[in-house]
Amino acid sequence: MREVFLKELREMFRDKRVRSTAFLGPIILIFGLLFLLSSVIGNLAKPQSVKVHLLENTPAAWVKRFEAEKYQVQFVKSEAEGRKLITDGKARTLVVFDGPTEAKVQKVRVLFDESEQLGQIGKERILGVFRVLNEKKLAGYLKGQNVTPEMVSEIAPEAVNIGVTKDKGAGEFLVGFLPYLIVIWAFYGGMSSASDLVAGEKERSTLETLLISPVSRTHIVLGKIFALGVICFLSSLSSLVGLGIFVGVRPPGSEMMLNKGLGINGSTVVLAIALLIPLVLMMASLLILISSYAKNAREAQTYLSLGSFVVIMPAMFSQFIGLTEFGKAAWVDYVPVLNVANHLRLALLSKPDFAGAGVAIVVNLILALLAGWIAVRMFHKETIITRA
């Protein structure tokens, strides 16, 4: 088994496809994705990046106020022109000052398109500006009447964070994103190699020379599973390398994604490795099982693509589990892929659930053994192993 394991590893490390898809791919993809997202988030967060359209006859005081708030002010001749720009997607908002109401309050209409997200964001920001102005005016009036804001309040609400303090735990974005990436690459990293490991060997007839050697079929398949498990594991960690580069580079806008640090410490790493090992063994066994069944590498790729849905679905759900009540539900520990992603999420929140993680580890280990056992059985079925 050791010889098969070492030979498969050597071949896979020499394979450009493996190096690019399993190792380089996650690094470039994760870094690129995070870079793109950070620049989008950064742009959205900048007040000066928000455009606002005003009529040419807007009072100069209001124009100055918007410019002071670092809005990009642009003028239109008429409301009709502004409406057209919004419906054409060329403007986000049009602010129309209609003059004082009967109560001598300045009436303002903020025109926007509800179907456009940027329009909605622009509308909220502009209304926020006006809200602040109203609050300031009210506070000034009350002060003139010797009334404190508390005197005209019904209640004094206060939100108290009793959870993770700001310097612990990863940012919300990373908590949702990182576990998903780690588990997904544990599968995808091994996909290109898996089709070659058994189905490809059948196609090239190299498997037959292996079957004629004195090594038992059980040892052959186990050697392949463990070698592929190493690739899956390293691929999974490669996504972290991509993240590490992103953290090191810290491109503009990244501070909003990394505002709470990474939430990674010694115990997180130990727990992550303990969770990942059974997961990658399960993935590798599953991949080898599928590859064993296929006649050739192309057929294996087709089956593996279909099989990837089994991994994608729970992995994707893990991104949103924090928005549901399921994060602490016991059944989650029994769902492969989801259980690992969820416990990685909890660990990144600095709320590791060791008992639940233990259940997840045992469940995935059992499934890895089951998939491995089926793969071994399949290797002993001559109708499957000799079909090419």
Place this chain on the structure above:
Amino acid sequence: MVIAKELTKEFSGGKLAVSNVSFTARPGEIFGLLGVNGAGKTTTLRMLSTVLTPTAGSATVQGFDVVKEPTKVRESIGFLSTSTALYGRLSGKEVLQYFGRLYGLSNEKIKERIEVVESLLKLGEFWNRNCDSYSTGQKQRVSIARTILHDPPVLFFDEPTAGLDIVSAQTVMEFIESCRAAGKTVIFSTHIMSEVERLCDHIAVIHDGKLVADGRTDDIRAGRRLEEAFLDLVGYQKELTHA
């Protein structure tokens, strides 16, 4: 020595690939297994090499039962076919070291055997390059080296010259002759009659999974060209004539 007794293989779906095939291949002779494509030659060799399990009958290789002692059988055989590829991302030398270890040879023994096959097959000029870059002939020379690395007493050749150029095919033929000279038991499966006439001491003809002839080459030929004798045995009737 290889002894097959009423060897039978029925695949799922009821297809009878090999039916009651019996023969004996002895050390120091080349035993030709003849038949058209799909006759059952490869299935027979796969049963003898323990890749497939016989549905009925039995076979021994060097006295080891192919079903009960498959590991002993595998240790005793070498298998060569043109359809068998090498590992493209390993060098020829690495392929030999890998198979040496799979056959349980010690590092010293592997080194010693590699030196022997290297000088025998002149691999030194290219064997440090990855197998992907080899010519067909170079691949076949490394495959031969892999087949004999553990010095097996029994060798199976399944259409070993198919698709090879004349020079590469000559190398294989000379190698098979050298195996006979070394006292090995050789089973040579082919449908190329000129190769059979040149190499084989003994012939078994398989047709539709059944053994239709088994005997000394000269006896089978009975004064005719081997090709004519073979066509008679497989019941070939001339079908096409000029108008």
